[in-house]
Amino acid sequence: MPVLSKIRLLTPGPTDVPPAVLLEMAQPIIHHRTQQFQDIFAELSQRLQRVFRTSEPVLTLAGSGTTAFEAAQINLVKPGSKVLTIAGGKFGERWQDIYDTYAPTLGITENIKLNVPWGEAVSAQQVEEVLKANPDISVVVLVNSETSTATASDVKAIAAVVSKTDALLLVDGITSVGTMPVEMDAWGIDVLVTGSQKALMLPPGLGFVGLGKRAQQRLKEVKPTGYYNLDLRKWLKSWANQDVPFTPPVSLIRGQRVALEMIETEGLENVWARSNALATASRTAFTAMGLELISKSPSDSVTGAYYPEGVTDKALRNGTRDNHNVHIAGGQDGRGASWKGKIFRISNMGYVDAGDTLAALLAIEMELIACGCKIKPGTAVAAAGEIFAKPLAV
């Protein structure tokens, strides 16, 4: 490291954690069967409801976002019904795999896979057509922000379609909740899931499941096939008593309370506006450097571009890491595409501000130039600076 560059974790999760949150997590462990913990947990649960934009329960599970989404998936399928799983990237494909695995256990008659090309979003009309043709679908799985492709889907429009049917809409909000507008109650999202290590500014370790009224009703109708982490009924029952069914990650929960307090102090709409500004700036800067964006329906949570001719994944990402302390992500392989080595991505989520994004863009530009790209030095920062210098659209 020749010259000081502060460490910037601009991978799309885990993301940087604010010092105030790190310090809170360093506090001595308290026992979870105490009033002190219950007060913290109750406050956390209320703050989660405001971030999820719901008056319904938001459960706090120990585990990753995947743990939480898996729990949602396997608790809500009507035996003898179909599921509709929409994918246009790595994570959508993961939820498809989960239902393939659990199909016999859950009594799924068909896992209808609605796939769109990576980098594109499904339309509400496509979803509507499948639902009309298959009235026996009991669960629809949709990724709001597909991290692998930096692509956002129109949850509001799709929720409007699904809520007219008996199917429940399970939304993977892992990189959208706390990054861009997601209105669980107003849009009629039945289940909204996120993880702690993205926009919620915590280390990995907590998953959150918001359960709408229709989902709570479905829980009563479906028999549990799992236990503890995988039986949401236990969690929902404890939640009503401001409690958890087994020993929770106390430190993470303390930290999450502080992180959510920071988000609410900034104002959730302001957080959305900030992520939008960071995303707009990074997309504009990428384009100004002559890069092609990977998404035709870009998400604000993450920004991705194809490597130009002659730039390898190793050269760019090792370069930004070793020469600038900027950690960015590469591409992923899946059924719909093989993007390993072909694309790179930076995060606009959580504890990131304009200075961080400017530093990251500077690092990327310098390494691209070092790889032989013809870019006028300063192009990326100039393009982003012009965006940041304008008032934010809140």
Add this chain to the structure above:
Amino acid sequence: MPVLSKIRLLTPGPTDVPPAVLLEMAQPIIHHRTQQFQDIFAELSQRLQRVFRTSEPVLTLAGSGTTAFEAAQINLVKPGSKVLTIAGGKFGERWQDIYDTYAPTLGITENIKLNVPWGEAVSAQQVEEVLKANPDISVVVLVNSETSTATASDVKAIAAVVSKTDALLLVDGITSVGTMPVEMDAWGIDVLVTGSQKALMLPPGLGFVGLGKRAQQRLKEVKPTGYYNLDLRKWLKSWANQDVPFTPPVSLIRGQRVALEMIETEGLENVWARSNALATASRTAFTAMGLELISKSPSDSVTGAYYPEGVTDKALRNGTRDNHNVHIAGGQDGRGASWKGKIFRISNMGYVDAGDTLAALLAIEMELIACGCKIKPGTAVAAAGEIFAKPLAV
């Protein structure tokens, strides 16, 4: 605070402290009469020597940079001699005041004040002329980087002049040591002083005095007029035993050891190159926005500009603070000028990287525009980005 902007302390001291240093200072207090403390102190002293570029002792005093400089001033004057105090700003004037105050105690026959206009630097020739006309000067006081005017003086050239005489050169390196090249031994600086809260990345509380061979000899010839903090002989004697004459600020000393380790890991020359890049970028950005720089001989430690017509100190500095969390400094009043309300300054010292400077420049530009300045949005960041995108001159 509408939108997240990380807190950036870009005042020219105190400056931001790295989290690793803050954590070190949060360690439990150890007693200072222990081997553990002595080992830490010995390592600190060796690291200080390398940062001061000297093989002579560098003393660690409890107090601010002013405490340390005052101690240097009052311990080294030959009774019945003159002192030469060079000033072109607030701090040079402070050292003049100190000798005025102590003149009777120390037996100073004349305090010769060599003043240059604020924002300009004294020439070696000017110093040489005064020394030739006054062979009974025993101490010359020079500010290396005058923080109030963002102005650097040519210590190397002046040291070459002073070292040919019997006078000792006392250099205020409070904002230069760890920011720009200062070669205590190679240039023949007799006394070099700095504080912990500038480029050395610690909170305020420690002052450092490097004592060259001629200064150590002078200490023996001059009787002490002060005690403890103000009698450097006591400190020098303890230093030889890897010790301090009275209870030291243990936590600060621990933190300083870690901060100096960070500096040496980065490489002192690289730290200098970084500060130079930050300074060049901020000067270029200020000029690009149409601002006039306050210094004709700019220091890399701090960058200052006059307020343009219609911009008040309150509007700009409250604006950067309240809207962007960027803390910058205003102007100071002194005998040579009244710069309160007329200028502002940002620091390039210590734990600052390109991302921080870009964020500060963005904040300043936005607030200038809000005050009615005609600046194309993004100008400052574009100008700085062009500098940062080029390889650093190490």
